[in-house]
Amino acid sequence: MVLFLHTFSVSAVEYQLPSHGSRIIGKNLTHITEKSEDLESIAAKYNVGFLALIAANPGISPHLVEPGTFIKIPQQLILPVVDYEGIVVNLAELRLYYFEKGKNNVHVFPIGIGRVGRETPLMTTRIRTKRENPTWRPTKEIRKEYLEREIELPAVVPPGPDNPLGTHALRLDYGAGEYLIHGTNKDFGIGLRVSSGCIRMRPTDIVWLFDKSRVGETVKIINQAVKISVEPDGAVFVEAHRPLSRTKEERDKRLVSRPDDLLTEWLGDDSLHAKRYRATLAVQSGIPVEVGTMPL
Structure with missing residues (x-):
């Protein structure tokens, strides 16, 4: 177990790619x-997402930790399960992966994504600008949403501390170019579904x-709620x-991924391993759990 006291702080989290045959x-x-x-505040110190930290620590109050x-x-x-190249966003885990060209590493970042009704779409695209x-320049739909909350947005918000895009933005070559990977002028929302469809990162x-x-x-941009590694x-x-x-309606319900039939069969339908697999799907800790062993 690796321990750190509260003074520990990091910015980016860099990993070496695993050896052949592993994905952990x-x-x-x-x-x-x-x-x-x-x-x-703890999530920010270690550059992990807020919901990811809550999921990994059930029973602990998010607002006051003794x-x-x-x-x-x-x-x-x-x-x-993707090619290890460029930028990969996995919506379900609220993470962005960046695979550096020609290097055996990957950088992983927590992100904010589109809220219900303003979902970030799945796509394979490129950086346009x-x-x-x-x-x-908020769209008409976004300005209308704000008006319903009695907030009148200007047609154009210039660079500066009031700009929700922060200081840097990557425009994606998808649709009319309305989707961005950008920063933020807020100190909250990373690792949450809070945006109007764009991907939000810490400054x-x-x-x-x-x-x-x-x-x-x-x-x-993919959506893999369950990841498996043999x-x-x-x-x-x-x-x-x-x-x-x-x-x-789904937002207030407990959603659980359906077990993979082939993996369940390999583990043995009613075996302890299969039960551990189903329990892992239900608990949703966001942490890799060893559920069994496959015959080599």
């Missing part, structure tokens, strides 16, 4: 609080990605996240 990267950390803290509490930091994960100090993270990425680079020794690991709600 990183190790979970344990943060011990020395004073009263909240999970949002001194001496052990907080699990979910930094071990299973890579999604990069803008430093972007101007925000330091978008600056890093802006500098590293290039126009024309591949961007793939390791070289036959150990089967499952990482389960809550499936995305598609309606306001």
Whole structure:
């Protein structure tokens, strides 16, 4: 178990790609609080998402954590089933992966995505343009939504502290170009479904990605709520996240991914391994759990 006190802080989380046959990267950390803290501030210190930290620490109040509490930091994960290139966004886990060209590593960032009714679409596209100090031109639909909340948005929001796009933005070559990967002028919302469809990053993270990425680079947005890895020794690991709600009614319900029939059969339908697999899907800790072993 790796322990850190409350003074520990990081910006980007970089991982070496796993050896052949494995898809697990990183190790979970344990943060011990020395004073009263909240999970949002702890998430920011370790650059993980707010909901991810809540899922990994059930039973702990997100708003007030007592001194001496052990907080699990979910930094071990299973890579999604994709080509390891460019930018990959997995909506279900609220993470962005950046695979550097020619390097054996991946950088992982927590993100905010589109809320219910304003979902971030699945896509395979590329970066159309990069803008430093972007101007925000809210759509008619967004301005109408704000008016319903008695907030009148201007047609154009110039660069500055009131601009919700933050200081840097990557425009995606999808649709009419209305979807961006951008920063934020707020200190909350990373690791949540809060945007109007764009992908939101912490200010330091978008600056890093802006500098590293290039126009024309591949961007793939996927939705994999359950990730599975069969390791070289036959150990089967499952990482389960809550499936995305598609309606306001679903938002208040407990959604669980359906077990994969083939994996259940391999584990043995009524075996302890299969039961552990189904329990992992139900708990949705967002942390890789060893559920059994496959015959080699």
